[in-house]
Amino acid sequence: MSIRLATSADAAAIAALLNTLIADRDGTALNVSVSSDEEADYLRRLQQGGLCLLAEEIDVPLGFQSVEKLGPELGEIGTFIRQESRGLGVGRLLLEETRRWAQGKGITTLLAAVAAHNERGQRAYRAWGFTEASAGLLETLGHAPDSVLLEFRTD
Template sequence: MNIRSFRKEDWSQVKDIYEQGIATGQATFETSAPSFEKWESTIASNLCLVAEDEKGIQGWCKISNVSDRCVYSGVGEVSVYVRDESRGKGVGKLLLQAMIKESESKGYWTLSAGVFPENIPSLHLHQSVGLHEVGIRQRIGKLNGVWRDVVLLERRSQNIGID
């Protein structure tokens, strides 16, 4: 599995993987994939990676800024999605491990994630790379008319922002 930076020509496969995640009803509040321009505009510091093998892109991971305030310049929200047939095979973990290194190289000291509590595999994945639960946002939003909770996870770097 090759982990590399996202390129514009990857969008079709990335969008397909995102739509697979949306279809589960357990990955996001989104109900459809955005346009490429809108999706790309949320990528912070060019922090978007894909996992690719001989069959194509099997997953992607990106960082979005949590705020435009300078005090939060090193805090990012991580998103990771894996193709249906590649789930449970370590692709997500490879992506997150690579993203942690890449984000630290760009000065990020904290990564956060929001995961539906019913998405046990995603919770375990995030925890396996050092994100830990910091709380639950109860009934934070509706998905298809149903209020959903979101588990907040966070990872503080041991290398960046430790002064």
């Protein structure tokens, strides 16, 4: 398995993976599919201070993880793993690389907003070292009340 920086050239593969998860209502609160063009635009925006890493095995995407910078020391993380690739350490490897990147950018805290009904996602983030964020932080960021906000210290 390899982990690399995703580029707009990966948009079609990432959109396909994401759309499979959305269609199956599998581990995401998203409910509208994304086009390759929309994903390419998102990846280009992330190049302006964010990150998207792609995990793959022989050119087959296993999962991806993105971070949008919310402030000088704060980023919001999203992780999407192909169903067949779960439990293989993909998310943990992505987080290790994301953590190194965040430390280099001065980001000390990563936040994950996970849908309240997504217990598997919450378990995964907790297994990777995320803990419950303060209620005040959830309100400050304006996340939906049916989200669970988890935080991870990168230091």
